[in-house]
Every structure is written in structure tokens, then in C-alpha cells.
Amino acid sequence: TISIEEDEEIFFKVIGGYxxxxxxxxxxxxxxxxxGKSEHQIxxxxxxxxxxxxxxxxxxxxxxxxxxxxxxxxxxxTFRNCKFSDNEAAANGGAISISGGSLSLRDSDFTNNVAxxxxxxxxxxxxxxxxxxxxxAALSIRGGTFSGNVAWRGGAxxxxxxxxxxxxxxx
Numbered sequence: 276t277i278s279i280e281e282d283e284e285i286f287f288k289v290i291g292g293y294x295x296x297x298x299x300x301x302x303x304x305x306x307x308x309x310x311g312k313s314e315h316q317i318x319x320x321x322x323x324x325x326x327x328x329x330x331x332x333x334x335x336x337x338x339x340x341x342x343x344x345x346x347x348x349x350x351x352x353t354f355r356n357c358k359f360s361d362n363e364a365a366a367n368g369g370a371i372s373i374s375g376g377s378l379s380l381r382d383s384d385f386t387n388n389v390a391x392x393x394x395x396x397x398x399x400x401x402x403x404x405x406x407x408x409x410x411x412a413a414l415s416i417r418g419g420t421f422s423g424n425v426a427w428r429g430g431a432x433x434x435x436x437x438x439x440x441x442x443x444x445x446x
Contacts, residue, residue, distance in 0.1 A: 278319040280348075285323070291330035302330045302356060311336035311344065311362070321348035329355040333370065336362040341408065342372030343388060349376040357383040359406065364390045366401060367433065368408030369424060375411050377440075382418035390426040402426045404433030413440035421446065 279285075291307025292300045307330060311317045316338040320326065331354075336344035343362030352373070357380075359370035369388030371378070385406035392401045405424030414437055421431035434441055 279324070280319070280321040283323065284325075286325045288327040288329065289331055291328075291332070300330070306332060308332040308334055309336075309344075310334045313337050313361075313363075316342060316346060317344045317362075319346045320350065320352070322350060324350040324352075326350065327353040327355065328357055330357070332358040332360070333362065334358075334360050336370070338364045338366075338372075340364065340366045342368045343370055343390070345371045345373075347371065347373040347376065347378070349374075351377050351379075353379040353381070354383050355381040358386070359383070359388060360386045362388045364402070364408075365392050366390065367403040367426075369405045369426065370407060372404070372408045373410070373412045377413040378409065378415070380407075380416045380419060384420045385422070385424055385431070386420075387423040389424070392427075403428045405430045406432060408433045409435070409437060409441075411436040413437060415442045416446055417442070417444045419446055 292302040313335045317336040333344040343364040362370040369390040390402040405426035
């Protein structure tokens with residue numbers, strides 16, 4: 276698990292899909308993957324940050340609590356051309372759990388992510404947002420797909436406390 280929480284203003288960008296030999300970008304043939312190997316949460320991120328991930332895959336993250344791949348608080352987060360697959364949270368946000376701040380998803384895909392506190396009985400219990408659980412974050416989702424995500428409430432998305440700050444377009 277990589278954990279970054281910072282009070283100072285931080286900006287960074289992670290761009291995937293490059294061939295180290297040729298420096299050419301090809302997202303299909305040069306896959307960049309962060310994985311939790313079905314045992315670990317991939318990132319815990321918070322604070323006064325502006326972060327962009329472009330062309331990165333997040334796979335097989337696991338959290339005993341929220342955010343199988345990513346647990347985010349505050350800040351400004353952008354994901355472009357990213358894939359989130361086979362992540363699991365025992366509570367909320369199978370792939371991503373965000374509280375506060377802003378989240379922008381552009382042409383990103385969420386497949387087979389799970390948010391359940393009881394994998395044996397999927398008819399009752401807790402677990403919001405199989406792919407994404409958003410509490411109080413400004414949210415913009417444009418393009419991309421949600422497929423095969425599971426939760427007790429909100430198989431794909433669980434969005435609350437965002438006021439008028441949620442846009443979902445062409446998904």
C-alpha cells in the first residue's frame with residue numbers, strides 16, 4: 276500500500292503505457308498496472324493534492340475497509356484512460372472510495388469490482404458502490420464503462436452529499 280497524505284500543496288501526474296526502450300506510448304501493448312495482489316489496498320491518498328493518473332490500470336486491490344484500490348480524501352483527482360478491475364472492499368467503494376474534494380473520471384472502465392462486508396450472503400448487509408463510493412466529493416464522470424460491479428447498494432455507483440456537483444455523461 277502506498278500512502279500519501281500531505282498538508283502542503285502537491286501536484287503530480289502518473290502516465291502509463293510507455294515502452295522504456297522506445298519512449299513511445301501504446302496503452303494496449305505497454306500496460307502499466309498497480310496491483311494489490313488481492314491482499315493489499317493499492318493507494319491511500321489525501322490532503323491538499325492535485326493528482327492525475329493517465330493510462331494506468333488498478334487491479335486486484337483489497338481493503339478490509341473502504342476503497343479496494345484507492346481510498347481518497349479531499350484534494351483534486353483525475354483519472355483518464357484508466358482501468359479498475361477485480362478490486363474488493365469489505366466496506367464501501369470496491370475500486371474507489373472518496374470523501375470530499377473532487378473526482379474526475381474520463382474514459383475509464385470499471386469491471387468486476389466488489390464492495391460487500393459479507394461475501395457469503397449478498398442479499399443483505401453493508402457495502403455501497405461496487406465500483407465507486409463518493410461521499411461529499413464533486414464528481415464528474417465522462418465516457419467509460421461500468422460492468423459486473425457488485426455491492427449491497429449501488430452496484431456501480433453510490434453517490435451522496437454532493438449537492439449539485441455530480442455530472443455523469445456518456446457512460
